[in-house]
Amino acid sequence: MRHARFSIVDRAGLHCLLVITRRFSAKKRPCVLVSHQWSGQSDAERKKAEQLAQLGYVGFAIDIYGKGVRGGLLDDNSKLIQPFLDDRAMLRRRILAALAAAQRRPMVAPDRIGAIGYCFGGLCVLDLARSAAPGVKGVVSFHGVFHPPNLGEQAPITAKVLMLHGYDDPLATPEHVLAIAREFTEAKADWQLHAYGHTTHAFTASGVNLPERGLVYNATADRRSWIAMKNFFEEVLA
Amino acid sequence: MRHARFSIVDRAGLHCLLVITRRFSAKKRPCVLVSHQWSGQSDAERKKAEQLAQLGYVGFAIDIYGKGVRGGLLDDNSKLIQPFLDDRAMLRRRILAALAAAQRRPMVAPDRIGAIGYCFGGLCVLDLARSAAPGVKGVVSFHGVFHPPNLGEQAPITAKVLMLHGYDDPLATPEHVLAIAREFTEAKADWQLHAYGHTTHAFTASGVNLPERGLVYNATADRRSWIAMKNFFEEVLA
Numbered sequence: 001m002r003h004a005r006f007s008i009v010d011r012a013g014l015h016c017l018l019v020i021t022r023r024f025s026a027k028k029r030p031c032v033l034v035s036h037q038w039s040g041q042s043d044a045e046r047k048k049a050e051q052l053a054q055l056g057y058v059g060f061a062i063d064i065y066g067k068g069v070r071g072g073l074l075d076d077n078s079k080l081i082q083p084f085l086d087d088r089a090m091l092r093r094r095i096l097a098a099l100a101a102a103q104r105r106p107m108v109a110p111d112r113i114g115a116i117g118y119c120f121g122g123l124c125v126l127d128l129a130r131s132a133a134p135g136v137k138g139v140v141s142f143h144g145v146f147h148p149p150n151l152g153e154q155a156p157i158t159a160k161v162l163m164l165h166g167y168d169d170p171l172a173t174p175e176h177v178l179a180i181a182r183e184f185t186e187a188k189a190d191w192q193l194h195a196y197g198h199t200t201h202a203f204t205a206s207g208v209n210l211p212e213r214g215l216v217y218n219a220t221a222d223r224r225s226w227i228a229m230k231n232f233f234e235e236v237l238a
Numbered sequence: 239m240r241h242a243r244f245s246i247v248d249r250a251g252l253h254c255l256l257v258i259t260r261r262f263s264a265k266k267r268p269c270v271l272v273s274h275q276w277s278g279q280s281d282a283e284r285k286k287a288e289q290l291a292q293l294g295y296v297g298f299a300i301d302i303y304g305k306g307v308r309g310g311l312l313d314d315n316s317k318l319i320q321p322f323l324d325d326r327a328m329l330r331r332r333i334l335a336a337l338a339a340a341q342r343r344p345m346v347a348p349d350r351i352g353a354i355g356y357c358f359g360g361l362c363v364l365d366l367a368r369s370a371a372p373g374v375k376g377v378v379s380f381h382g383v384f385h386p387p388n389l390g391e392q393a394p395i396t397a398k399v400l401m402l403h404g405y406d407d408p409l410a411t412p413e414h415v416l417a418i419a420r421e422f423t424e425a426k427a428d429w430q431l432h433a434y435g436h437t438t439h440a441f442t443a444s445g446v447n448l449p450e451r452g453l454v455y456n457a458t459a460d461r462r463s464w465i466a467m468k469n470f471f472e473e474v475l476a
Contacts, residue, residue, distance in 0.1 A: 185406075190458070192432060193405075193433045195430065197428065197430065227469050
């Protein structure tokens with residue numbers, strides 16, 4: 001088993017990290033993008049990309065913000081995230097550029113792409129699904145936020161969608177759940193939403209324990225959601 | 239691999255079918271009750287009990303209605319189901335009698351009990367969780383209905399709860415989902431709800447295709463829900 005890492009800076013300013021396990025071979029593999037939370041790409045996403053590579057995928061940690069643009073996980077990162085929440089067309093261009101960078105890699109099967117994302121990254125991969133980009137078979141949001149992009153008429157969503165959701169997440173309320181269920185049903189998506197009781201935002205963020213802000217690591221939900229993701233990719237990327 | 243079946247009639251009028259695979263041995267195994275839909279126990283539930291036995295559990299198909307009380311799956315079975323919807327205390331007594339019958343079997347580990355149920359059977363296993371009966375580690379509702387029992391103060395729910403739900407189920411609407419999420423959160427249950435888009439009631443009922451009644455078999459949701467159940471019991475009955 002070997003790991004290799006590549007840094008890529010493309011014209012959209014993206015800095016992508018690619019991790020691949022196993023011997024190099026001519027055989028193209030399905031690839032899973034990993035989209036970061038509001039503080040930008042960190043070791044957490046790179047570790048997820050490695051874990052995906054250990055499952056046999058090309059793990060591809062993407063970077064929406066751009067090289068070096070980073071905040072602390074528990075800092076106020078509003079300045080980093082807000083431009084993308086205000087301009088969802090820009091967000092879509094960035095994630096599509098990351099997709100294209102992945103699809104250009106010689107070891108990647110360009111028609112077998114998945115994506116996962118955390119918090120803001122959940123929003124990003126849901127926007128990737130909303131883009132109806134060819135080759136994207138499935139996306140998984142972990143404690144993602146659900147705000148609709150309001151970019152005009154929605155094309156039918158072709159990627160399968162799995163949302164892994166803490167029911168007590170203050171950033172994704174029951175009303176947001178109802179709204180995204182309606183939105184994805186109307187967009188004809190094959191969607192699933194797994195709601196976990198007594199679970200807040202950031203339930204996969206090891207070590208975080210800020211109940212007053214609705215940010216609490218939850219080992220049970222972390223484990224269950226990873227199993228759900230594995231099953232999902234076995235279905236959609238096989 | 240061997241199968242054995244036992245019929246049991248106890249004082250509550252229950253007729254229980256037990257299926258066990260593998261050689262008989264002195265080692266006690268975790269047991270999963272299978273609770274039937276509104277037409278009463280049928281080959282479908284017995285087959286599920288066998289599939290559970292193949293997974294290494296004692297599969298125990300229970301009978302809430304009583305021996306020989308049966309309807310057709312697509313008939314109007316209101317006369318069978320309504321007495322139990324009207325008298326949830328009676329329903330609770332019946333499911334607790336089935337639990338006790340299972341716990342008395344020599345090959346059953348009485349403190350490692352799970353339960354699954356379909357439609358009305360989903361309601362039954364949720365009521366089993368609400369009973370806070372000792373030994374019940376987890377229950378799984380497949381397209382179950384969510385009406386609260388209104389039996390007075392709810393003790394903390396100790397069984398883990400997994401609800402596998404078709405989001406377009408006309409018998410379990412988004413409002414019902416919000417209500418049971420609130421109920422189980424207040425009861426301190428470890429609960430999960432997996433909602434499947436474009437999926438109706440009866441999504442596990444092979445061959446059923448009555449969209450005008452909201453009853454449609456869905457092979458994808460059937461497969462996903464069974465995988466979710468397997469993972470759940472690996473967690474709670476291990």
